[in-house]
Structures are given as structure tokens and as C-alpha cells.
Amino acid sequence: xxxxxxxLLLAVLALFGCSGQFIDPxxxxxxxxxxxxxxxxxxxxxxxxxxxxxxxxxTPDIPDQVSARATTPDLAxxxxxxxxxxxxxxxxxxxxxxxxxxxxILIRSSAPRITxxxxxxxxESRQIVVEQPARYITVDRTxxxxxxxxxxxxxxxxxxxxxxxVYDAFPIDPRLAFTRDIPTDHSLTxxxxxxxxxxxxxxYNDFIADYWLKEYRSADNQLVRLDGEATALARGAGFxxxxxxxxxxxxxxxxxxxxxxxxxxxxxxxxxxxxxxxARFILFPRTADAFRRSGATVHMDNVSPDLPPSEGYTAxxxxxxxxxFSAPREFNTWLxxxxxxxxxxxxxxxxxxxxxxxGQQALPDSQNPEGLDGTVxxxxxxxxxxxxxxxxxxxxxxxxxxxxxxxxxxxxxxGAEMSDWYLFPEGTGLMPR
Numbered sequence: 001x002x003x004x005x006x007x008l009l010l011a012v013l014a015l016f017g018c019s020g021q022f023i024d025p026x027x028x029x030x031x032x033x034x035x036x037x038x039x040x041x042x043x044x045x046x047x048x049x050x051x052x053x054x055x056x057x058x059t060p061d062i063p064d065q066v067s068a069r070a071t072t073p074d075l076a077x078x079x080x081x082x083x084x085x086x087x088x089x090x091x092x093x094x095x096x097x098x099x100x101x102x103x104x105i106l107i108r109s110s111a112p113r114i115t116x117x118x119x120x121x122x123x124e125s126r127q128i129v130v131e132q133p134a135r136y137i138t139v140d141r142t143x144x145x146x147x148x149x150x151x152x153x154x155x156x157x158x159x160x161x162x163x164x165x166v167y168d169a170f171p172i173d174p175r176l177a178f179t180r181d182i183p184t185d186h187s188l189t190x191x192x193x194x195x196x197x198x199x200x201x202x203x204y205n206d207f208i209a210d211y212w213l214k215e216y217r218s219a220d221n222q223l224v225r226l227d228g229e230a231t232a233l234a235r236g237a238g239f240x241x242x243x244x245x246x247x248x249x250x251x252x253x254x255x256x257x258x259x260x261x262x263x264x265x266x267x268x269x270x271x272x273x274x275x276x277x278x279a280r281f282i283l284f285p286r287t288a289d290a291f292r293r294s295g296a297t298v299h300m301d302n303v304s305p306d307l308p309p310s311e312g313y314t315a316x317x318x319x320x321x322x323x324x325f326s327a328p329r330e331f332n333t334w335l336x337x338x339x340x341x342x343x344x345x346x347x348x349x350x351x352x353x354x355x356x357x358x359g360q361q362a363l364p365d366s367q368n369p370e371g372l373d374g375t376v377x378x379x380x381x382x383x384x385x386x387x388x389x390x391x392x393x394x395x396x397x398x399x400x401x402x403x404x405x406x407x408x409x410x411x412x413x414x415g416a417e418m419s420d421w422y423l424f425p426e427g428t429g430l431m432p433r
Contacts, residue, residue, distance in 0.1 A: 033061055035128075036142035041135055046414035047358040048382040050422065051183070052109055052134050053335040056082055057102035059142040060095050060118055075122030078145065079167045083115050088184025090114060093221045094163055094177065101221060106182050106335040108388050109134045110419040116141070121155055121164065124148045134419075161219040168219075177219040182336055186212040189387045192341045194237050196353045197369060199377050202399040204385055205303045205431075206237040207287050207341055209312075211245070226319040230283050232290035232312035234431065236303030236396045239345050241287040242352075246338035246363075247279045247319060254321045256281060263292050263311035275319075280363075283315035287341075302431055303396040339384070342366060355383040381411070387422050390433055398429040 042052070060078040076097040082090040082105060095101040107114060114133045119125035123145040130139055155164035159174040170176035182188075189210045193200035200206070211230035218224055226247065235241075256279045257272040271282075284290040288299040291310040301310035342354045342363060354366040358375040362368045375383055394403050401408045406421030418424075 033063075033144045035061075035144055038138075038140040038142075039136050040138035040140070042137040044414070046411075048385060048411070049358075049415070050109055050388055050419070051106055051188070051336065051386050053104050054107055054133060054136060055102070055104050055138045055140075056091060056116075057100055057138065057140045058095075058116060058118070059100045060098055060120075060123075061142050061144045062098050062123060063145070063147045075120075077162075077164065077167075078118055078120040078123060079163075081117040081119075083117065084111060084184055085113050086184075089180050090184060091180055092169075092178045093217070094167070094219060096162065103221070104335050107133055108420075109415065116143070118143055118145060120145075122148055163219045175218060175224055176216050178217045178221075180215050182213045182215065183388070185389075187389045188212055188336060189233070189389075189391045189393075190339045190357075191385045191387060191391075191393060192241075192355060193377070193381075193383045194239050194241065194341060194343050194355065196343060196355050196374060196377075196383060199379060200383070201397050202381065202401070203236065203303075203394045203397055204400050205234050205393045205396060206239075207232075207241055207243060208234040208393055209243060209283075209339075211336075211339065213336070222324050223321055225321065228281075228317045229314060230317075231314045232284060232287065232301075233433070234302040234393060235287050235291065235310075236300055237287075238299075239343050240347065241284075241344075242282060242342040243284045243287050243290070244280060244282045244340055244342070245317070246340060246360075247281070248277070248337075249275070249279060249319070249321060250277060252277070252321055252323060254279065254319055256317070256319050258283060258315055258317045260284070261314045261316065263313065268313065279319050281315075281317045281319075283317065284313070289313075300396065303393075305395060305431070336386070341384070357384050357386065358382055389422065391422055392425055392430040392433065395429050395431055403427045403429045 058080050062076060062078065078095040080095060080101050081092045084090055090105040091103045093101045093103065111133055114130050116128040126143060126145060128143060155166065157164050158171045161174040161177055163177045165171040168177050169179050189208060191204040191208045192206050193204055194206035209230050209232050211228060213226060213228040215223060216225040253276045255272060256275045258281055259270045260268045262268050290313045291301040293310045300307060338356060338360045340354050340356045340363060342352050344352045351367045353368050354363045355374050360375060362374050368374045377383060394400055403425055404421055405426055406418035406424050409418040410421045
């Protein structure tokens with residue numbers, strides 16, 4: 001009896017000692033691959049940002065069984081999507097055979113989370129949630145993916161750009177594969193104080209516009225085209241302004257075009273220029289001409305309840321990139337780029353000043369006094385603010401803090417409190433949209 005048990009035991013050991021054809025690898029082997037987190041915290045300096053730019057970089061750690069070296073190439077494709085708490089698409093891109101993929105993304109400072117989604121023909125999908133993402137200047141992750149069961153790698157790619165149709169936003173255009181809107185809900189308002197270099201009155205309505213952008217990228221994450229739209233909302237100033245947007249394209253050339261439409265959608269003007277290194281879009285050469293007025297002669301638009309409302313003009317702009325960047329992510333500049341106001345205080349002045357968001361540089365043709373900052377006034381407040389959503393701005397000569405008390409809490413706490421101050425207006429000194 002003992003002899004037969006010994007033979008049976010040896011047979012069982014031989015069966016399970018074979019080269020893995022009959023059983024999955026043990027759990028210990030799977031756990032040898034682990035996620036790696038190399039996130040970088042944002043420094044504690046406060047720049048009055050209701051939006052922040054975050055660099056996202058993700059490296060999929062794919063199993064050897066789906067590597068392009070071991071099987072059909074389709075199985076080694078991983079598509080990354082980053083979405084906000086409402087499901088809005090912050091970025092999408094493709095990793096081939098475990099290459100890093102990512103971009104700068106624009107998020108609200110008050111955003112509670114973003115979700116990173118990884119999926120592909122040969123792998124099981126994964127979701128990674130990053131809580132309070134505005135704490136980070138970089139989210140850099142290596143994420144382990146496991147082989148999916150029942151995959152064949154037989155995916156249609158109509159335009160043969162390397163992105164299967166199921167993941168391709170433009171399945172019949174080999175130049176394009178991915179797109180995104182900045183911001184995701186098209187609600188981005190920029191508000192300026194124009195009394196540079198002196199203190200302003202803090203109403204942030206000297207000029208107000210909203211704008212948004214749409215990026216078009218290729219299968220290898222190269223920027224191909226950038227479309228945008230800006231609409232004039234209010235103007236409570238006696239100075240002359242030029243309003244525009246600067247976008248850096250290091251090492252590249254392209255074509256920049258702007259078309260201005262009146263409130264009925266009729267074309268008013270159109271320009272097109274070749275650009276190199278930097279694209280400067282002059283959206284409204286004279287902000288005083290960016291409104292249709294209802295009989296009022298004074299150029300004070302939508303800042304006083306005692307004046308008839310004005311309708312703002314819209315500028316649509318396009319940047320088409322020539323060639324490729326030396327690296328797919330080289331294009332990424334600090335979102336949402338650089339809106340500016342170029343100010344001429346008197347009609348006879350030959351000197352113009354410009355104001356920007358904090359951290360941006362003066363224009364080459366401005367004459368800002370040396371040593372003076374065109375982004376912060378002497379009281380330490382910004383000369384330009386970005387505000388999410390359909391923001392209600394103060395009436396003329398009403399300080400922002402009088403109608404948004406949370407603004408002071410936000411400033412005094414260096415952004416730690418009331419980061420969504422713009423959601424809590426109080427009082428009657430606000431203009432309706």
C-alpha cells in the first residue's frame with residue numbers, strides 16, 4: 001500500500017512541476033510588479049490661482065505576455081484617459097509597448113479628485129484616483145496592468161495610424177487621434193485690472209472675457225492644431241486696450257488665424273499670420289470695439305445696472321503647427337496659456353503697458369517700467385484673475401471682496417481656505433450675465 005501511495009505522490013508532483021502549461025503563476029510572482037509613485041508636491045507659494053496646471057505622466061507596466069515583442073502589436077497598446085470629478089475629459093493619449101504618456105492638464109484648485117483610466121486590447125483596465133490633485137505640480141505614476149483573458153489583437157484601424165478605431169476620436173483621419181477641451185466645460189473667465197502701474201479699484205471689470213480651447217493631437221501625442229474662442233463680456237474702463245492670448249510653440253513654426261464675429265455671427269474681420277516659437281493672437285485690437293451697444297455712447301459695457309446692456313463680439317482663433325516637436329510633450333506650456341491686456345492710457349500716448357496672470361512675462365512691445373511687475377499690484381493683489389464657471393462680476397467701482405467675502409479668506413489663507421470663493425456671491429453689487 002505504501003509503495004502505491006509513493007508512486008501516486010510522485011506522479012502528482014511531476015504533473016504540477018511542468019512548465020506552467022496547466023496552472024497560472026502563483027500570486028507571489030504576480031505581486032513582484034508593483035505601482036510606483038513619483039508625484040511632486042506643489043510649492044507653497046500662492047499665485048491667486050483658481051485653476052492650476054498639473055503635469056501628468058503615466059508609464060503602463062504591461063506584462064510580458066502582451067508586449068509587442070512577444071505577441072501581436074495591438075495587444076501592447078494602452079490608452080490613458082484622465083477625467084475630472086464630473087467625467088470631463090482632461091487628457092487622452094496612447095502608450096505603445098509600455099512607453100510613458102501624458103500632458104499638462106488644467107484643473108480647478110478646488111477639484112476634489114481626478115481619475116486616471118488605463119485600458120487596452122491586451123490588458124485588464126484599471127482606474128487610479130488622485131485625491132486633491134491641486135496639491136501636486138506633477139503626478140508621475142508607473143501603473144501595473146495584468147493580461148486580459150480572451151484577447152485576440154484583431155482590432156480595426158481604418159486610417160492605419162496605430163490607434164484602433166475603438167479608441168480613435170478621428171478613425172478616418174491619420175493625422176489626428178485625440179482631442180480635448182480646455183477647460184472641460186468651456187467655462188473660463190479672465191478679469192483684468194488695468195490701472196498699471198498704479199493701484200486699481202479692485203472691481204476686476206476693466207475688461208472681462210471668457211475663452212476656451214480645443215486641442216487636436218496625433219497618435220504619437222503631437223499637437224497638430226489648436227482651436228479657440230473668446231467672447232467679450234464687460235468693459236468698465238476709460239483706457240484703450242488690446243486683448244489677446246500668447247501660446248508658446250518652442251522650436252516650431254505654424255499659422256495663426258483670428259476671425260472676429262459680431263453678436264449675429266457675421267464676420268467683422270479676419271487675419272492670418274505665420275508664427276515661430278510663439279503665437280500671439282490679437283483677439284480684440286480695441287476692446288472698446290468689441291461690443292454692440294444699445295444707444296449708449298460711453299464705452300462702459302455691462303458694468304452698470306443703469307446703462308443698457310451691450311452684446312459682446314466673439315473671436316475664433318486657430319493655430320496649425322508645422323512639423324513635429326522633438327519630443328511629444330515638449331509643447332506643453334503652462335495652461336491655460338497667457339491671456340493679456342495691452343493698455344494705452346491716453347489716445348495720444350506712445351507708451352503701452354501690459355498686464356498678465358501671475359508668472360507670465362511682459363510682451364516684447366510693452367514699456368512696463370523696469371523692476372515693476374505687470375502681474376501684481378503694490379498691495380499684493382493680482383492684476384488678472386481666472387475664474388471658473390459662469391461668474392458674476394462686480395458692478396463698476398465695487399471691490400471684489402465686497403460681493404465675494406470668501407475672496408479675502410482665500411487670499412489671507414494663501415489658498416488653503418475658500419478655494420471656491422467664486423461660488424458664494426453676497427449682496428446686490430453684481431452684474432447679471
